[in-house]
Amino acid sequence: MELPFAESYKIKMVETIKKSTREEREKWIKEANYNLFSLKSNQVFIDLLTDSGTGAMSDKQWSAMMLGDESYAGASSYYNLKSTIKDLLGFDYFLPTHQGRAAENVLFSATIKEGDIIPGNSHFDTTKGHIEFRKAKAVDCTIDEAFDTEIDHPFKGNIDPVKLENTIKEYTPEKIPFIVLTVTCNTSGGQPVSIENMRDIRNIADKYNIPVYYDSARFAENAYFIKLREKGYENKTIKEIVKEMYSYADGMTMSSKKDAIVNMGGFIALKSEETFKKATVFNIVFEGFITYGGMSGRDMNALAQGLDEGTEFDYLDTRIKQVAYLGQRLTDFGISVQKPFGGHAIFVEAKKFLPHVPKEQYIAQTLAVELYLEAGIRGVEIGTLLADRDPETRENRYPALELLRLAIPRRVYTNNHMDVIAVALKNVFDRRDGIRTGFNILEEAPIMRHFTVKLEKA
Numbered sequence: 063m064e065l066p067f068a069e070s071y072k073i074k075m076v077e078t079i080k081k082s083t084r085e086e087r088e089k090w091i092k093e094a095n096y097n098l099f100s101l102k103s104n105q106v107f108i109d110l111l112t113d114s115g116t117g118a119m120s121d122k123q124w125s126a127m128m129l130g131d132e133s134y135a136g137a138s139s140y141y142n143l144k145s146t147i148k149d150l151l152g153f154d155y156f157l158p159t160h161q162g163r164a165a166e167n168v169l170f171s172a173t174i175k176e177g178d179i180i181p182g183n184s185h186f187d188t189t190k191g192h193i194e195f196r197k198a199k200a201v202d203c204t205i206d207e208a209f210d211t212e213i214d215h216p217f218k219g220n221i222d223p224v225k226l227e228n229t230i231k232e233y234t235p236e237k238i239p240f241i242v243l244t245v246t247c248n249t250s251g252g253q254p255v256s257i258e259n260m261r262d263i264r265n266i267a268d269k270y271n272i273p274v275y276y277d278s279a280r281f282a283e284n285a286y287f288i289k290l291r292e293k294g295y296e297n298k299t300i301k302e303i304v305k306e307m308y309s310y311a312d313g314m315t316m317s318s319k320k321d322a323i324v325n326m327g328g329f330i331a332l333k334s335e336e337t338f339k340k341a342t343v344f345n346i347v348f349e350g351f352i353t354y355g356g357m358s359g360r361d362m363n364a365l366a367q368g369l370d371e372g373t374e375f376d377y378l379d380t381r382i383k384q385v386a387y388l389g390q391r392l393t394d395f396g397i398s399v400q401k402p403f404g405g406h407a408i409f410v411e412a413k414k415f416l417p418h419v420p421k422e423q424y425i426a427q428t429l430a431v432e433l434y435l436e437a438g439i440r441g442v443e444i445g446t447l448l449a450d451r452d453p454e455t456r457e458n459r460y461p462a463l464e465l466l467r468l469a470i471p472r473r474v475y476t477n478n479h480m481d482v483i484a485v486a487l488k489n490v491f492d493r494r495d496g497i498r499t500g501f502n503i504l505e506e507a508p509i510m511r512h513f514t515v516k517l518e519k520a
């Protein structure tokens with residue numbers, strides 16, 4: 063008999079989580095103006111809001127923290143992280159930042175000017191926010207297959223080379239300071255980019271002399287999918303694949319809160335000394351001196367260790383199989399989720415789940431609230447609230463997909479939790495015909511409204 067799958071780690075420390083009653087949840091979600099970001103964490107039983115900064119650090123990471131060097135300049139923790147980044151990713155230059163969006167803020171300050179165009183694969187919300195904040199424009203060049211949740215394409219994060227080249231020709235290369243490739247592509251559902259696509263993008267970029275930066279939060283999960291799905295990579299280690307991925311990049315911005323399994327941190331890594339020097343000025347202004355830039359020494363040490371552990375096959379296999387386990391259970395219940403299953407989350411198709419709720423009433427948000435009411439599970443809307451308004455017309459942008467994202471924190475929950483999530487969603491599914499109205503906006507911020515939006519029942 064084949065042995066069943068089990069986690070490649072055991073538990074050394076536990077944290078209590080609290081169950082609640084439906085009555086309590088009804089009161090709490092109303093007080094939170096139906097925005098799950100406004101709930102207190104002790105009002106949540108299973109928290110799938112994000113996989114960002116919510117992972118469990120290992121014994122080795124905690125012990126690395128004790129060796130953190132808190133010197134203002136030239137700390138050994140900085141050099142430790144610098145050499146890990148060089149060995150693992152191949153970049154000579156790096157700047158620590160306090161998280162991923164800070165890396166974007168620093169790098170974009172050095173590279174983007176008003177009127178610029180940044181082509182990419184479904185830019186992440188903070189990336190788009192930082193582009194639009196500078197009065198530049200993000201152009202989505204993701205392959206069309208990404209927008210059909212039923213097509214089983216192995217690399218739905220890929221950029222369409224034809225769309226990319228047409229964008230470059232339309233706007234001219236002078237308007238394009240860089241191309242951004244998000245690995246895995248968060249916004250399109252944690253979908254990977256193939257090595258072949260990375261090579262194609264590199265060739266186009268070289269033809270027009272445009273740098274390519276990878277938005278790298280989930281680069282290790284991307285490498286795992288390459289190993290499983292791309293011909294010629296099945297026998298390579300994750301670390302070998304990662305090295306090759308970055309051989310096609312000029313630089314990267316990193317949210318270390320994802321695949322590096324730390325609770326806070328980020329960095330920029332670059333091949334060009336010139337770009338590094340420009341970015342350094344902004345890093346010092348916004349983040350801190352070059353050798354700590356927004357991170358303490360102990361955090362840089364834990365990050366270096368996390369980068370190493372996060373690119374080990376056994377860990378990634380445990381992680382991605384847990385996400386797929388939840389995806390399969392939901393599929394077995396007849397619930398439509400994005401396929402193939404993403405690396406860090408399962409995306410439930412809210413339009414198919416709640417066909418009676420009008421799109422003007424925020425379908426995926428309605429489903430997120432229903433799941434919370436059912437079992438105290440907190441997911442997040444990836445739909446019209448997140449898509450925000452068009453910066454020029456101020457009209458709502460209705461995305462092709464309304465998704466409820468169930469992001470799975472790394473090394474935190476067991477498959478028993480996955481079972482609770484699956485059954486809770488099935489219970490909502492069984493009563494879906496009774497759910498016919500959603501929400502109206504009471505109050506919203508001018509950009510990135512989803513974090514603070516206040517809603518009322520429609």
Ligand SMILES: *Cc1c(COP(=O)(O)O)cnc(C)c1O
Binds near residue numbers: 114188277280316
């Ligand atoms: C999380 C994330 C960011 C932003 O990083 P923070 O650490 O949250 O600031 C940028 N890009 C992608 C793809 C991300 O997933």
